[in-house]
Amino acid sequence: MDRPFVLSFAVHGKDFIDAGRASTEIKSVLTDLGLDPAIIRRVAIASYEAEMNVVMYANEATLTLELTPKNIIIVVDDQGPGIPNIELAMQEGFSTATPEMREMGFGAGMGLPNIKRNADDFAIQSTVGKGTTVTIQISIN
Ligand SMILES: Nc1ncnc2c1ncn2[C@@H]1O[C@H](COP(=O)(O)OP(=O)(O)OP(=O)(O)O)[C@@H](O)[C@H]1O
Numbered sequence: 001m002d003r004p005f006v007l008s009f010a011v012h013g014k015d016f017i018d019a020g021r022a023s024t025e026i027k028s029v030l031t032d033l034g035l036d037p038a039i040i041r042r043v044a045i046a047s048y049e050a051e052m053n054v055v056m057y058a059n060e061a062t063l064t065l066e067l068t069p070k071n072i073i074i075v076v077d078d079q080g081p082g083i084p085n086i087e088l089a090m091q092e093g094f095s096t097a098t099p100e101m102r103e104m105g106f107g108a109g110m111g112l113p114n115i116k117r118n119a120d121d122f123a124i125q126s127t128v129g130k131g132t133t134v135t136i137q138i139s140i141n
């Protein structure tokens with residue numbers, strides 16, 4: 001069994017300049033590896049939405065890409081305010097984005113539902129006052 005390929009990125013809250021960098025790099029790594037473009041697209045959407053949620057709502061996070069022969073797993077583990085009601089946060093259209101964020105085109109309340117839709121397996125765990133961990137798994141075959 002081959003050892004999994006792992007890449008980690010730091011994601012910083014409020015850093016709208018660098019926002020999306022980790023997802024862009026993941027996309028280029030998977031493209032270089034020759035993965036199916038349809039799968040790369042799903043990974044890119046899911047990782048971008050999770051990364052942007054850190055930029056908008058959290059303080060710091062580590063975004064980790066793990067690649068095994070069968071799966072792509074992305075874990076975004078943040079330190080931040082946490083999510084008090086995950087069921088509500090998962091609903092399409094629910095958003096606590098500020099007017100400034102909405103002006104930048106965010107805040108449709110579609111990020112988390114989109115992550116779930118693009119993932120084969122999705123988990124979100126959150127502790128108020130501590131942070132949130134989003135785990136996204138997409139099968140390669
Ligand atoms: N990492 C996080 N930490 C704290 N709260 C979060 C985090 N991710 C999401 N949330 C909360 O869940 C809500 C819904 O997130 P979701 O990504 O679905 O929508 P959005 O970010 O508000 O808008 P969009 O993603 O469409 O730009 C957010 O408005 C925010 O209140």
Ligand SMILES: [Mg+2]
Pocket residue numbers: 049052053110111112
């Ligand atoms: Mg979002």
